[in-house]
Amino acid sequence: MPIISPHADNPLIDGRQSDRALMVRRGVQRLFADLRLAMVPELALASGRRADLVALSESGEIWIVEIKSSVEDFRADHKWPDYRQHCDRLFFATHSEVPAELFPVECGLIIADGWSGHMLRDAPEHRLAAATRKAMLLRFARAAANRLLQAELSAC
Numbered sequence: 001m002p003i004i005s006p007h008a009d010n011p012l013i014d015g016r017q018s019d020r021a022l023m024v025r026r027g028v029q030r031l032f033a034d035l036r037l038a039m040v041p042e043l044a045l046a047s048g049r050r051a052d053l054v055a056l057s058e059s060g061e062i063w064i065v066e067i068k069s070s071v072e073d074f075r076a077d078h079k080w081p082d083y084r085q086h087c088d089r090l091f092f093a094t095h096s097e098v099p100a101e102l103f104p105v106e107c108g109l110i111i112a113d114g115w116s117g118h119m120l121r122d123a124p125e126h127r128l129a130a131a132t133r134k135a136m137l138l139r140f141a142r143a144a145a146n147r148l149l150q151a152e153l154s155a156c
Helices: 019-034 071-076 080-086 130-154
Strands: 038-044 050-056 062-067 089-094 108-112 117-121
Touching: 019 038, 019 050, 019 062, 019 089, 019 108, 019 117, 038 130, 050 080, 050 130, 062 080, 062 130, 080 089, 080 130
Parallel strands: 062 089, 089 108
Antiparallel strands: 038 050, 050 062, 108 117
């Protein structure tokens, strides 16, 4: 499932996202669309990390979803705590074949397939500071606007 990137380096061509991870992302995106959340996948953060999915609620709350496609994928990842500094709520998303008890209870948990997702556990809130929120909102808006422009230009 390609995304539009204003840069020549499309983040989905780097080979890091498996078909299974993209399936989980589609399910989460459909769940979040039902919850009326706006989303930007593969958003670069100020820390240099790249969030799998960033969502924005109607009230301005920022959620980050870290997608894990296997037990090994989770165990190899030591960067996920860094995402907390960029969001109000942090979630993991996976599929039904990955044991739910693997994921830390201080994060939300979503189980998804290619058609939808189910929020197994809500994420606790940890409100962002005003300056961090503004920076994230600008990053989100600029990425979304740039991708929309690229989609329009590529359609010509």
